[in-house]
Amino acid sequence: xxxxxxxxxxxxxxxxxxxxxxxxxxxxxxxxxxxxxxxxxxxxxxxxxxxxxxxxxxxxxxxxxxxxxxxxxxxxxxxxxxxxxxxxxxxxxxxxxxxxxxxxxxxxxxxxxxxxxxxxxxxxxxxxxxxxxxxxxxxxxxxxxxxxxxxxxxxxxxxxxxxxxxxxxxxxxxxxxxxxxxxxxxxxxxxxxxxxxxxxxxxxx
Amino acid sequence: xxxxxxxxxxxxxxxxxxxxxxxxxxxxxxxxxxxxxxxxxxxxxxxxxxxxxxxxxxxxxxxxxxxxxxxxxxxxxxxxxxxxxxxxxxxxxxxxxxxxxxxxxxxxxxxxxxxxxxxxxxxxxxxxxxxxxxxxxxxxxxxxxxxxxxxxxxxxxxxxxxxxxxxxxxxxxxxxxxxxxxxxxxxxxxxxxxxxxxxxxxxxx
Amino acid sequence: xxxxxxxxxxxxxxxxxxxxxxxxxxxxxxxxxxxxxxxxxxxxxxxxxxxxxxxxxxxxxxxxxxxxxxxxxxxxxxxxxxxxxxxxxxxxxxxxxxxxxxxxxxxxxxxxxxxxxxxxxxxxxxxxxxxxxxxxxxxxxxxxxxxxxxxxxxxxxxxxxxxxxxxxxxxxxxxxxxxxxxxxxxxxxxxxxxxxxxxxxxxxx
Amino acid sequence: xxxxxxxxxxxxxxxxxxxxxxxxxxxxxxxxxxxxxxxxxxxxxxxxxxxxxxxxxxxxxxxxxxxxxxxxxxxxxxxxxxxxxxxxxxxxxxxxxxxxxxxxxxxxxxxxxxxxxxxxxxxxxxxxxxxxxxxxxxxxxxxxxxxxxxxxxxxxxxxxxxxxxxxxxxxxxxxxxxxxxxxxxxxxxxxxxxxxxxxxxxxxx
Numbered sequence: 001x002x003x004x005x006x007x008x009x010x011x012x013x014x015x016x017x018x019x020x021x022x023x024x025x026x027x028x029x030x031x032x033x034x035x036x037x038x039x040x041x042x043x044x045x046x047x048x049x050x051x052x053x054x055x056x057x058x059x060x061x062x063x064x065x066x067x068x069x070x071x072x073x074x075x076x077x078x079x080x081x082x083x084x085x086x087x088x089x090x091x092x093x094x095x096x097x098x099x100x101x102x103x104x105x106x107x108x109x110x111x112x113x114x115x116x117x118x119x120x121x122x123x124x125x126x127x128x129x130x131x132x133x134x135x136x137x138x139x140x141x142x143x144x145x146x147x148x149x150x151x152x153x154x155x156x157x158x159x160x161x162x163x164x165x166x167x168x169x170x171x172x173x174x175x176x177x178x179x180x181x182x183x184x185x186x187x188x189x190x191x192x193x194x195x196x197x198x199x200x201x202x203x204x205x
Numbered sequence: 206x207x208x209x210x211x212x213x214x215x216x217x218x219x220x221x222x223x224x225x226x227x228x229x230x231x232x233x234x235x236x237x238x239x240x241x242x243x244x245x246x247x248x249x250x251x252x253x254x255x256x257x258x259x260x261x262x263x264x265x266x267x268x269x270x271x272x273x274x275x276x277x278x279x280x281x282x283x284x285x286x287x288x289x290x291x292x293x294x295x296x297x298x299x300x301x302x303x304x305x306x307x308x309x310x311x312x313x314x315x316x317x318x319x320x321x322x323x324x325x326x327x328x329x330x331x332x333x334x335x336x337x338x339x340x341x342x343x344x345x346x347x348x349x350x351x352x353x354x355x356x357x358x359x360x361x362x363x364x365x366x367x368x369x370x371x372x373x374x375x376x377x378x379x380x381x382x383x384x385x386x387x388x389x390x391x392x393x394x395x396x397x398x399x400x401x402x403x404x405x406x407x408x409x410x
Numbered sequence: 411x412x413x414x415x416x417x418x419x420x421x422x423x424x425x426x427x428x429x430x431x432x433x434x435x436x437x438x439x440x441x442x443x444x445x446x447x448x449x450x451x452x453x454x455x456x457x458x459x460x461x462x463x464x465x466x467x468x469x470x471x472x473x474x475x476x477x478x479x480x481x482x483x484x485x486x487x488x489x490x491x492x493x494x495x496x497x498x499x500x501x502x503x504x505x506x507x508x509x510x511x512x513x514x515x516x517x518x519x520x521x522x523x524x525x526x527x528x529x530x531x532x533x534x535x536x537x538x539x540x541x542x543x544x545x546x547x548x549x550x551x552x553x554x555x556x557x558x559x560x561x562x563x564x565x566x567x568x569x570x571x572x573x574x575x576x577x578x579x580x581x582x583x584x585x586x587x588x589x590x591x592x593x594x595x596x597x598x599x600x601x602x603x604x605x606x607x608x609x610x611x612x613x614x615x
Numbered sequence: 616x617x618x619x620x621x622x623x624x625x626x627x628x629x630x631x632x633x634x635x636x637x638x639x640x641x642x643x644x645x646x647x648x649x650x651x652x653x654x655x656x657x658x659x660x661x662x663x664x665x666x667x668x669x670x671x672x673x674x675x676x677x678x679x680x681x682x683x684x685x686x687x688x689x690x691x692x693x694x695x696x697x698x699x700x701x702x703x704x705x706x707x708x709x710x711x712x713x714x715x716x717x718x719x720x721x722x723x724x725x726x727x728x729x730x731x732x733x734x735x736x737x738x739x740x741x742x743x744x745x746x747x748x749x750x751x752x753x754x755x756x757x758x759x760x761x762x763x764x765x766x767x768x769x770x771x772x773x774x775x776x777x778x779x780x781x782x783x784x785x786x787x788x789x790x791x792x793x794x795x796x797x798x799x800x801x802x803x804x805x806x807x808x809x810x811x812x813x814x815x816x817x818x819x820x
Contacts, residue, residue: 006422010474081473
């Protein structure tokens with residue numbers, strides 16, 4: 001077993017790159033296009049940039065928080081994190097696909113929403129897997145001073161991620177715009193009043 | 206509350222990637238073009254590369270300096286930094302748009318300048334937000350040894366960022382080239398004689 | 411001689427970027443294409459993304475493990491790592507080339523498999539070179555507490571990499587799909603039951 | 616004044632990204648092209664990838680070595696490093712331009728060599744600037760235990776960089792291929808027998 005330093009550095013790197021690559025998904029208008037209409041037409045790209053940036057940012061904050069209580073690593077745990085990062089690094093793809101189909105092609109928009117939402121569900125599930133593995137066998141990868149009570153509080157919070165993202169995704173069957181609003185609202189909810197929501201958990205850090 | 210180590214690593218990652226992605230905004234001339242005229246025509250791309258690189262670099266230096274006095278983090282503070290980084294990571298986009306419109310299309314150039322300048326204003330405002338949040342409640346995220354006097358000196362300096370960038374941006378209404386020179390001069394001012402300007406602040410590090 | 415801290419940071423950066431750039435290899439379908447058939451046609455890109463991501467991830471885990479026993483560096487050792495990283499950073503290229511040729515053009519598929527497999531063989535050889543150099547002269551770059559027995563166990567495991575990747579590559583002469591399955595199986599084998607395989611080695615960390 | 620930790624992290628990030636972005640300069644052959652001739656025609660891209668990767672790698676190793684004796688930073692010193700990194704991050708551009716013109720268009724090849732060599736000269740000059748600033752005022756940014764003798768040895772070595780790169784660049788006036796061989800030989804010279812060349816300096820680390 002090793003400590004988690006290099007795992008966190010690597011994860012931070014992937015998070016930082018995936019989040020920064022999002023900007024490459026915003027097309028530079030051609031030089032001969034009028035700039036104002038070109039930018040206006042691209043509003044879904046800007047919208048998607050903000051939502052995905054905040055979403056990856058929130059996930060990074062959560063990953064960060066998780067590792068304030070996880071203190072050790074082993075190769076299996078590292079691989080679970082690699083699989084988690086595989087979906088984080090994938091986010092720019094469904095983000096661009098979704099931005100391209102919004103209000104353009106209903107069928108494609110629905111499928112793009114499923115692709116985007118499915119990626120989020122996968123991330124949320126792997127988040128739980130990271131926690132479950134670290135907390136297993138009486139918390140074999142946790143820092144010693146972390147009390148059992150704290151672990152359960154932590155686990156309870158993450159458990160809501162997969163069904164919530166799943167629900168927001170399925171709302172696309174009503175209309176894809178509902179999911180779009182849902183993803184944005186979920187990101188804003190976490191980004192804005194986050195201190196209130198997390199106050200309890202903060203004491204563990 | 207946690208220490209700021211991983212927040213700084215993540216921020217450094219986003220800064221480093223955003224600054225390095227700027228080079229992708231310089232088009233490789235096609236193989237059949239004469240290289241000399243092609244490169245000459247692209248001078249705004251080279252110019253914009255230098256200005257944006259120095260600007261992001263200066264912001265990184267300032268962020269770095271800020272964190273010599275900020276010693277703790279919490280999820281809200283992390284999210285404020287994520288929003289700050291959302292604008293840092295966005296810089297390559299307005300940089301390319303601006304480089305493309307310089308001396309080409311007056312209307313587009315004006316709009317591109319507003320987009321570029323607006324991004325800088327947003328960064329400068331968020332810079333103040335980072336400081337304000339860290340220094341709030343009697344400096345609850347600051348390192349203990351930082352004196353109240355120092356905090357006020359720091360705050361006073363950052364306060365000039367938003368109006369200055371706003372002013373340079375609005376000068377585009379006179380002529381966009383004035384803003385272009387303004388952004389370059391501002392970057393050069395900070396990059397070149399920076400030690401003199403900051404000597405006072407240096408003592409806090 | 412210096413410690414390995416900055417070498418590991420740099421290596422982690424290259425690993426993290428190379429692994430995250432893989433997503434740029436998945437083409438965004440054009441807006442006018444039907445999304446479902448476009449994504450379905452691109453399955454080799456998704457497949458290649460997963461295999462290469464896991465493969466680079468595994469190599470990162472192994473590099474990480476190696477540096478739990480290597481504690482010192484010198485310029486020659488740093489350059490060996492740079493050459494190793496040159497092949498890691500190259501992986502997105504053969505990954506895209508391979509994904510493009512699968513089931514399309516038999517001749518090209520075979521060559522693309524050799525390119526991909528050759529890159530893996532080179533990485534595996536350099537992995538052994540890193541170890542060999544660090545363990546040479548009675549383990550001059552190893553941490554002092556690492557016993558001679560442990561070193562030999564480590565070396566023995568890495569030795570299988572080059573011939574195994576070479577064998578999987580050459581199986582393309584039977585049919586390129588055999589190599590494709592081989593690379594995927596090899597990645598899955600390491601990714602899934604990794605804890606069992608590595609249990610012995612874990613005790614050294 | 617602060618310590619150099621975050622400056623090194625940021626520099627390592629820019630080095631790692633610039634070096635990894637080089638792979639994006641190798642064009643993926645179109646699906647309908649024969650793969651073998653397409654790859655063969657692209658040999659200058661592969662060659663340039665190797666030379667630029669080794670060159671940036673060597674510069675990273677040297678930067679790394681330099682910071683084993685530099686222990687403190689200030690904003691001016693940070694900005695000198697930002698300007699240094701501005702040229703490091705630029706390397707992928709002249710690398711691609713050069714790779715595209717080799718044996719294609721004599722005039723363009725000559726200009727591309729000047730662009731590439733000029734970038735290297737700038738990097739070598741800034742390398743000396745970093746050292747000169749750190750060693751100035753009786754070594755005000757150096758670690759205390761570094762002896763004056765060692766500083767001078769260090770300074771002497773770096774001084775050869777700018778004229779050597781300048782010479783290799785100017786050899787393009789004879790024939791651009793001479794410069795091409797020169798850059799490759801210079802990279803190989805540093806990459807291969809580096810331990811011998813640097814043995815003296817190693818004792819300072």
